[in-house]
Amino acid sequence: MTYELQEAEAILKPLFEERLLREMLQYGELKRFSEGDLIMDYGKYVRSMPLILKGTIKVFRQEQDKEILLYYLSDQETCSMAYSCCMEARKSEVKAIADEDVFLVTIPHQKLDEWLCTYPSWKNYIMRSFNVRFIELLKSLEQIAFHRLDERLENYLREKSTRSGSALVHLSHQQIADELGSSRVVISRLLKHLENEGRLLIYRNEIKLLPSF
DNA sequence: ACATTAAGTGATT
C-alpha cells in the first residue's frame, strides 16, 4: 500500500464505516494540487465529487463581469455544488482554486448515489455537508442584507485573524476587496478609518489588529 | 536608477 493511500485512510477512517472506506479507496482517485492551481472551471463537466483530505479550496461564481467568492472548502469537507452538478451531469457553474496545497479524493458519480442507499455514514456525511453549507449561506445572506460594508470588513478581518491565530493578517487591500465583492479604493478608505480610530495598523500587504479590535 | 505594484486621496456620480 502506498504512502498516499495510508494517509488518505487515516484521515477518512473516523468519518466512515469500514466497508465504505474500502470502496472509497478502491474507486476514488487521490489527487494533489499546489497553491493557486485551478481545480475546476466554469463550463467543465463535473463527473466526480471531491472530498478534501487536507488543505483549502476557494470556490467562486461568475455573474456577468463580476466574480465572487462563494465559500471555502477545507479538511473533511465536500462541495455541495459538485454533488448536484454531477448527479445531473451538468456543467460547472463555479470555479475552484487551491488556496493552499490540497490533497483530495474524488468520488465517481455512479458511487455517490449508490452509497446513499447502502451506507448510513455516507448519507449522514452528505446531509451534514449540505446543512453546513446552508447555514453558512444564510449567514452571508444576513451579512449582506443587514450589515454595511464596514461591519462586514471587521467581521472578515476578525475571522481571518482567529483562523490563523495571529493578529497579523497578510492580505492586500485588493485581495480583501475581491473577497468582499467591493473595490480596492473603498477597502483602503475603510481600513484607513479603522487605523485612525487606533484599532489596527496598516503595512504593505499586511494588517495588524490591535487589542481594541 | 527605473519599473512595478500597493496604498492614499479628492472629486464626481
Next chain:
DNA sequence: AATCACTTAATGT
C-alpha cells in the same frame, strides 16, 4: 459605496 484620475510609498531588478 463605486469609479476615475492621479499621487505617493514600498519593493523588486
